[in-house]
Amino acid sequence: MSQRISEVINPIEDTYNLSNYEEIRHVYDWHQAGEDLRFRDTGKVNIAYETIDRHVEDGYGDKVALHYVDGETRTSMTFREVKEKTDHYSRILRSNGVKKGDRVFIFLPKTPECYISMLAAIKIGAIAGPLFEAFMEDAVRDRINDCRGTLLITNRDMVSRVPQNDIPSLETILYAEDIEAAPVEHGGEQVEWMDLEDGMLIHYTSGSTGKPKGVLHAHRVMTHQYESGKWVLDIRDDDVYWCTSHPGWVTGSVYGLFAPWLNRATIVIQGGRFKAENWYQLIADLKVTVWYSAPTAFRMLLSQGDVLKDYDLSSLRHILSVGEPLNPEVIYWAWERLGVRIHDTWWMTETGAHLIVNLPGEKIKPGSMGRPFPGIEVGILDEAGNELPRGSVGQLAVKTPWPGLMKEIWGNRDKFDSYFKYEGWYVSGDLAYQDDEDYVFFQSRDDDMINSAGERIGPFEVESKLIEHPAVQEAGVVGKPDPVRGELVKAFIVLREGYEQSDSLLEDIRIFVRNNLAAHSAPREIEVMEELPKTTISGKILRRELKRMEIEKQKEAELKKV
Ligand code: WTA
Numbered sequence: 001m002s003q004r005i006s007e008v009i010n011p012i013e014d015t016y017n018l019s020n021y022e023e024i025r026h027v028y029d030w031h032q033a034g035e036d037l038r039f040r041d042t043g044k045v046n047i048a049y050e051t052i053d054r055h056v057e058d059g060y061g062d063k064v065a066l067h068y069v070d071g072e073t074r075t076s077m078t079f080r081e082v083k084e085k086t087d088h089y090s091r092i093l094r095s096n097g098v099k100k101g102d103r104v105f106i107f108l109p110k111t112p113e114c115y116i117s118m119l120a121a122i123k124i125g126a127i128a129g130p131l132f133e134a135f136m137e138d139a140v141r142d143r144i145n146d147c148r149g150t151l152l153i154t155n156r157d158m159v160s161r162v163p164q165n166d167i168p169s170l171e172t173i174l175y176a177e178d179i180e181a182a183p184v185e186h187g188g189e190q191v192e193w194m195d196l197e198d199g200m201l202i203h204y205t206s207g208s209t210g211k212p213k214g215v216l217h218a219h220r221v222m223t224h225q226y227e228s229g230k231w232v233l234d235i236r237d238d239d240v241y242w243c244t245s246h247p248g249w250v251t252g253s254v255y256g257l258f259a260p261w262l263n264r265a266t267i268v269i270q271g272g273r274f275k276a277e278n279w280y281q282l283i284a285d286l287k288v289t290v291w292y293s294a295p296t297a298f299r300m301l302l303s304q305g306d307v308l309k310d311y312d313l314s315s316l317r318h319i320l321s322v323g324e325p326l327n328p329e330v331i332y333w334a335w336e337r338l339g340v341r342i343h344d345t346w347w348m349t350e351t352g353a354h355l356i357v358n359l360p361g362e363k364i365k366p367g368s369m370g371r372p373f374p375g376i377e378v379g380i381l382d383e384a385g386n387e388l389p390r391g392s393v394g395q396l397a398v399k400t401p402w403p404g405l406m407k408e409i410w411g412n413r414d415k416f417d418s419y420f421k422y423e424g425w426y427v428s429g430d431l432a433y434q435d436d437e438d439y440v441f442f443q444s445r446d447d448d449m450i451n452s453a454g455e456r457i458g459p460f461e462v463e464s465k466l467i468e469h470p471a472v473q474e475a476g477v478v479g480k481p482d483p484v485r486g487e488l489v490k491a492f493i494v495l496r497e498g499y500e501q502s503d504s505l506l507e508d509i510r511i512f513v514r515n516n517l518a519a520h521s522a523p524r525e526i527e528v529m530e531e532l533p534k535t536t537i538s539g540k541i542l543r544r545e546l547k548r549m550e551i552e553k554q555k556e557a558e559l560k561k562v
Contacts, residue, residue, distance in 0.1 A: 050226075
């Protein structure tokens with residue numbers, strides 16, 4: 001093992017240009033960030049323009065911007081084609097009355113139309129709200145209602161999950177098929193010039209209390225996304241870059257769309273579900289060079305053992321991981337089987353872009369998320385907001401501000417302020433420690449948020465849905481540790497009088513959540529209890545106690561195996 005470890009952690013000189021990285025570690029100034037971005041010269045701001053149009057103006061119109069793969073479907077589009085399509089979508093949005101600042105929701109599978117719809121909305125000054133494709137009706141409704149979205153772009157396959165009522169603000173539903181079929185007009189400037197502080201993207205994300213919150217990002221996030229794409233994704237002009245996340249999650253929008261395209265990368269958009277054979281085939285066929293995915297996916301690939309030996313994966317130069325703790329074992333596997341290191345990255349929906357990273361070529365410490373991105377300062381704080389010495393576990397916090405930091409939580413000033421309870425710091429809600437060489441080691445969340453397969457699931461949203469089921473009186477939802485998915489959604493419930501526990505009833509409850517909220521939020525396990533543990537004073541359900549009980553039970557089961 002020690003031989004393996006030393007090979008993995010040491011900088012790889014011949015793949016990466018280390019002197020560049022030494023330079024940015026020492027010379028970094030956020031005021032100069034985004035050197036290639038046009039707004040620096042013109043003062044005109046729009047991230048959609050910088051993401052696509054700029055490259056066409058710079059003579060890269062014929063470069064392939066995207067490859068789309070879904071089963072037998074394979075298409076490609078150049079930057080010029082993406083620009084023209086985006087303009088077409090923008091014109092149609094304008095003709096439907098969309099104005100600067102309006103919230104335009106996008107509810108589409110991972111297809112080029114999803115990416116183009118987001119850019120089209122942003123280009124005309126609207127705020128794009130991408131929704132995860134697996135959401136069901138209630139999840140879609142809650143999000144649009146929260147920020148009073150006025151227009152939704154979806155497709156006819158998803159119609160049954162599109163809420164047709166109870167959203168007073170929603171004036172228009174457009175179908176991508178109709179936009180595609182509409183005659184293309186030409187001419188007319190589509191770009192609405194914005195201010196760096198104007199909103200452009202809203203992502204709904206979960207915490208431990210309340211319904212999902214709308215995290216609003218402003219156009220200024222572009223410099224951070226551009227720089228992290230350049231330095232962390234290590235994008236070069238001949239790269240084929242594949243991020244496996246759907247744009248409804250922040251990784252899928254920021255590192256699936258903005259950061260790579262701000263750096264003029266050819267991206268891969270892949271539809272369909274996870275299947276090891278298909279993933280490897282895609283890498284081999286398209287000669288993917290830079291690959292960004294999540295520990296759950298890597299663990300699933302690892303568990304499929306030798307499937308990978310049938311594919312030529314030699315194109316891979318650089319791999320990154322995000323969203324949940326990356327096990328050292330996965331790093332060793334990739335090093336041994338693919339000859340490439342996996343670089344962990346840490347950030348959050350609220351932070352707009354990477355904050356803690358392993359820069360390509362630099363020393364990796366398996367088990368650590370890496371070091372602060374240049375220009376970012378991290379602190380480990382105690383309960384009073386004082387910095388703890390190296391090696392102590394405490395609240396992972398980041399010195400404010402930085403360009404990617406969210407602008408607001410939609411309509412919820414108190415929630416926004418709660419991230420900044422210590423003067424000068426953003427508090428992440430994660431617990432971690434930092435070693436003497438600045439490497440940060442994730443320990444756990446500091447709240448009840450569930451992280452299943454890298455997806456952030458709020459227990460409150462699931463509990464609220466559970467108690468809408470006629471048989472459920474009370475519910476407490478926690479993350480149960482799981483070797484593949486990190487955590488599983490587990491629900492503890494108390495049944496209403498007159499209901500008897502049975503497998504079919506529990507299945508019915510599970511399906512109720514799945515059909516109304518989303519498959520990934522539905523509890524994989526439901527346990528019926530006589531009563532739930534509660535605080536004596538306020539009577540709040542003690543999720544931590546439920547989780548502690550669950551972990552105890554798991555430990556006992558492990559011991560019985562020995
Ligand atoms: C967790 C995803 C361990 C963390 C980009 C954070 C991680 C939350 C890592 C944000 C990592 C993210 N190692 N945990 N490398 N990266 N997390 O908003 O708990 O969906 O607070 O953003 O994911 O999740 P979000």
